[in-house]
Amino acid sequence: MNNKDEFQFAQYPDFLDAVPGLEDDLFELRAMPDEDGYIDCPFLPLRDIVLFPQMVMPLFVGRERSLAAIQAAIINNENLIVAAQKDSSILVPGVDDIYTVGTEITIGKALRMPDESNSVLGQGRHRVEIVEFIQWEPYIRVRARLIQEPLDWQRNTEALMRAVTTLFEKVVDLNRNMPEDAYTFAINIDEPGWLADFVASTLNISLEDRQNMLETIDPTIRLQKMSIALAKELDVLELEDQIHSQVQQEVEQAQREHFLREQMRVIQGELGEGDIFTRELHELREAIAKKSLPDAVRAKAEKEVARLGAMPPMSPEVGIIRTYLDWIVDLPWLDKSEDNLDVTHAASVLERDHFGLDKVKDRILEYIAVKKIAADKMRSPILCFVGPPGTGKTSIGRSIARSLGREFIRISLGGVRDEAEIRGHRRTYIGALPGRIIQAIRRAGTANPLFMLDEVDKLGQDFRGDPAAALLEVLDPEQNNAFADHYLDLDFDLSQVMFVTTANMLDTIPPALQDRMEVIEFSGYLEEEKLEIGRRFLIPKQLNQHGLADVGIHIETEALRTIINRYTYEAGVRNMEREIANVCRKVARSVAENKRFPKRITARHVDDLLGPPRFLQEMLQEKDEVGVATGAAWTMAGGAIMFVEVNLMPGKGSLTLTGQLGDVMQESAQAALSYIRSQSDSLKIKNELFEKLDIHIHVPEGAVPKDGPSAGVTMATALVSAFTNRPIRRDVSMTGEITLRGRVLPVGGIREKALAARRAGIKTFVLPKKNERDLRDIPKRLRQDITFVLVENSTQVLAAALLPLAPKKRKRSKAAPILAVPPPGAPPA
Numbered sequence: 001m002n003n004k005d006e007f008q009f010a011q012y013p014d015f016l017d018a019v020p021g022l023e024d025d026l027f028e029l030r031a032m033p034d035e036d037g038y039i040d041c042p043f044l045p046l047r048d049i050v051l052f053p054q055m056v057m058p059l060f061v062g063r064e065r066s067l068a069a070i071q072a073a074i075i076n077n078e079n080l081i082v083a084a085q086k087d088s089s090i091l092v093p094g095v096d097d098i099y100t101v102g103t104e105i106t107i108g109k110a111l112r113m114p115d116e117s118n119s120v121l122g123q124g125r126h127r128v129e130i131v132e133f134i135q136w137e138p139y140i141r142v143r144a145r146l147i148q149e150p151l152d153w154q155r156n157t158e159a160l161m162r163a164v165t166t167l168f169e170k171v172v173d174l175n176r177n178m179p180e181d182a183y184t185f186a187i188n189i190d191e192p193g194w195l196a197d198f199v200a201s202t203l204n205i206s207l208e209d210r211q212n213m214l215e216t217i218d219p220t221i222r223l224q225k226m227s228i229a230l231a232k233e234l235d236v237l238e239l240e241d242q243i244h245s246q247v248q249q250e251v252e253q254a255q256r257e258h259f260l261r262e263q264m265r266v267i268q269g270e271l272g273e274g275d276i277f278t279r280e281l282h283e284l285r286e287a288i289a290k291k292s293l294p295d296a297v298r299a300k301a302e303k304e305v306a307r308l309g310a311m312p313p314m315s316p317e318v319g320i321i322r323t324y325l326d327w328i329v330d331l332p333w334l335d336k337s338e339d340n341l342d343v344t345h346a347a348s349v350l351e352r353d354h355f356g357l358d359k360v361k362d363r364i365l366e367y368i369a370v371k372k373i374a375a376d377k378m379r380s381p382i383l384c385f386v387g388p389p390g391t392g393k394t395s396i397g398r399s400i401a402r403s404l405g406r407e408f409i410r411i412s413l414g415g416v417r418d419e420a421e422i423r424g425h426r427r428t429y430i431g432a433l434p435g436r437i438i439q440a441i442r443r444a445g446t447a448n449p450l451f452m453l454d455e456v457d458k459l460g461q462d463f464r465g466d467p468a469a470a471l472l473e474v475l476d477p478e479q480n481n482a483f484a485d486h487y488l489d490l491d492f493d494l495s496q497v498m499f500v501t502t503a504n505m506l507d508t509i510p511p512a513l514q515d516r517m518e519v520i521e522f523s524g525y526l527e528e529e530k531l532e533i534g535r536r537f538l539i540p541k542q543l544n545q546h547g548l549a550d551v552g553i554h555i556e557t558e559a560l561r562t563i564i565n566r567y568t569y570e571a572g573v574r575n576m577e578r579e580i581a582n583v584c585r586k587v588a589r590s591v592a593e594n595k596r597f598p599k600r601i602t603a604r605h606v607d608d609l610l611g612p613p614r615f616l617q618e619m620l621q622e623k624d625e626v627g628v629a630t631g632a633a634w635t636m637a638g639g640a641i642m643f644v645e646v647n648l649m650p651g652k653g654s655l656t657l658t659g660q661l662g663d664v665m666q667e668s669a670q671a672a673l674s675y676i677r678s679q680s681d682s683l684k685i686k687n688e689l690f691e692k693l694d695i696h697i698h699v700p701e702g703a704v705p706k707d708g709p710s711a712g713v714t715m716a717t718a719l720v721s722a723f724t725n726r727p728i729r730r731d732v733s734m735t736g737e738i739t740l741r742g743r744v745l746p747v748g749g750i751r752e753k754a755l756a757a758r759r760a761g762i763k764t765f766v767l768p769k770k771n772e773r774d775l776r777d778i779p780k781r782l783r784q785d786i787t788f789v790l791v792e793n794s795t796q797v798l799a800a801a802l803l804p805l806a807p808k809k810r811k812r813s814k815a816a817p818i819l820a821v822p823p824p825g826a827p828p829a
């Protein structure tokens, strides 16, 4: 029926102004009490309301009897008596449900409210005591006595009034629900009773307490009670306020900082300084605006800058986003260097830097020529340089870049096992960075560098994903215009990059990768070539690097030859360069210390400077031996000669293989043995020997793992030699796979093997007939020094390698039976 808000609202005199036209007929006195001071009026029970004298308030009327009471009062021009119900939930209250002390009120016009309910404005006049309920239907009428309040002021009345107004002021101040002019209104009241009533009606106290105030007749006592109530209220309000402000404080602390920072920013902006964060943000924005970027990249960059700007500078994410934006700004998305497509210039650069390597040089010059004609239509080739260490793969890469006028960058893929190393980690990882490809591109600073991927043959693979798969994407011209790095999360165009990969051998490069590349083989150098490289390139380079260019040092050719043959054993020239550097260093020291030093460095000086030779020129066996054959192997370091030793001892025909032989090599030993057993008749070997003797095949230099079928003929030769006791020529080296029928199949690495054989001093090189075309790759000089014997079957191998039966006194192995066997096949060459 009502609520407290309206109740409180009603206390203000200007309420009357708000209801126009009511003033005139409102609040006139309509009935006079009889001589005894009793009045007899219609009665209105109030729910939740205590109406104090002098107070104006709307009374909402819902119940039939109440409506009838008001109508009667209006028609009869009577006043009304109101009193509160003890329990507001009772609809039809009886005598006991109503407080006896109530208020006589006058009423104004009845108002019909928008929601169809009725309301009437009432103003309290007197406290009354209901003495009798005269009638109940159709409305309640009561007889009541007017209560006279004592009007005299007591000693403490004034003080109490002041105390109440002071307390009330504080309450109004703290209670956000109370309008401030409530206090103004209160200090204008000069009647103690009315002040107490007014304050009681505004305070948030219970119905009982209000009723109690109504029933308290003496104004001074009322003021006393009121001041106690106010003090209590104040306590509660103060506590509330304290709690509230604590919470507020915590919230505000954060806001305050933000606010202060904002202010600082504005002030610094005004002063033209700007704080670091704002300045950096500004710089980033400018850098992005200035940089030429693909649309998608620009959009992403701008989005990230906006995110950054919205962040508090202390947020941990700020650093992450800033690093990311630095990457975007630093990467050469569209920055290309101009290619120098002058073929003669390129040719002269390549020639100036490197000796030989004609295949590579030609390929590069062709590329430049075609590029000049076809312009941008041509895709960059993906070259793969394969060859032994130190043969100039990396260094010619550099000089190709120089001849084209491109930047040169290089990464090594050796041991890369994790796909993320190529492609980067997603930004959600702590400390994430782009992969090596993008990192290198940033170093290059252009979108079209020459990019060398070293050691593709040593690419690893494990549970973290297959880096080769990522590499496939990099090297695929169909895909690499949109290379997806996990960190960038944007496509980078690698199609303008010229990729060159290098490897020491093709075998371990995944076939899918090989497929994408154009393989160019680099082979080991001959002594003469090494001399040339040393004389023309490495010696001047090292002299220069050691500050000896102007001292007039000359390293003689014989000195260089000594270095090559006695201090190095390699297919390339890296160790040679190192030893030349060694010589230069020693000389440079003498120069620096003002000591005597040789101006012309001879072979003897080399011995003095480098100490005892590390390799003997002759790597061969000291003499022709039974059961020791010289093979040739193809290793990562180029070619090498290799010995196969066979010992026979009394036993039961078992075969032992040692020297870290791989599966294929072991099988080829078995095949060689089977072939010999099956041919024992023609080889003149007694059959029962195979049951009586144990065979041990050993390939020395045991720490080096060896595999492959190409030692087949060498093992067969060593076996036959051991069984027949015929020595093997120490200056014959051989290579070739052997079948069970004794046929000799072609093998790889002929050129490297031949070079190694020559280094070792071999005079005859036995190789499969099917490898004949490989001889074309062998330099003429080498062909003059070595006799190449092309064979189709093992009989031919044996003919070339075995000597006639050794004289009986040359006893080699205690266990080897001495058999009188005439040499099989043709006599040795």
Ligand SMILES: Nc1ncnc2c1ncn2[C@@H]1O[C@H](COP(=O)(O)OP(=O)(O)OP(=O)(O)O)[C@@H](O)[C@H]1O
Binding pocket: 353, 354, 355, 356, 357, 387, 388, 389, 390, 391, 392, 393, 394, 395, 396, 502, 503, 504, 533, 537, 538, 572, 573, 574, 577
């Ligand atoms: N044909 C050549 N002419 C001039 N210098 C050469 C030649 N071949 C190699 N060199 C020099 O030999 C040194 C080693 O070469 P480089 O580092 O290019 O070898 P690589 O083939 O890359 O070896 P790896 O397979 O071990 O990486 C370099 O100083 C290089 O200049």
Ligand SMILES: [Mg+2]
Binding pocket: 393, 394, 395, 454, 502
């Ligand atoms: Mg290299």
